[in-house]
Amino acid sequence: MRPALRFAEFRLTDDSGCVWVDLEIGPFGHEGGELFSLMVCTADWLVRDVERNGARSGWAMLIVPRIDHDDVKREIESQLARLSADTWSDLALQLSRIAIWEFDRYVDHP
Numbered sequence: 001m002r003p004a005l006r007f008a009e010f011r012l013t014d015d016s017g018c019v020w021v022d023l024e025i026g027p028f029g030h031e032g033g034e035l036f037s038l039m040v041c042t043a044d045w046l047v048r049d050v051e052r053n054g055a056r057s058g059w060a061m062l063i064v065p066r067i068d069h070d071d072v073k074r075e076i077e078s079q080l081a082r083l084s085a086d087t088w089s090d091l092a093l094q095l096s097r098i099a100i101w102e103f104d105r106y107v108d109h110p
Helices: 043-053 069-081 088-095
Strands: 003-012 018-027 034-042 061-064
Touching: 003 069, 018 069, 018 088, 034 043, 043 061, 061 069
Parallel strands: 034 061
Antiparallel strands: 003 018, 018 034
16 A cells, blocks of 8 residues: 555745645545645755754654745655555555654544
8 A cells, every 4th residue: 555645735934944744645446535734844944943943853744945835745755666565554644753643642432
């Protein structure tokens, strides 16, 4: 099973060097998907942010030379093309290492 990007919605922030991207990703050849979020920022923005706020973790972050929606979408699709798994659950876990999964840390209570 391979992932397919259904859509990427860019949410602007107060700084043009950083955006959040909401992704719907589902299994290729099947309908539906689940939501993932990814912070996309430029290296310049990251340097300024670290100088202002101190150290930062890099999980769910894509660092790019400039914020160009088409380039960002191509990079995301390139990363998705390297993933595969036997089940959607296993694939979603792989995806959650790249972006924040809507079901991250979800616990089903009876």
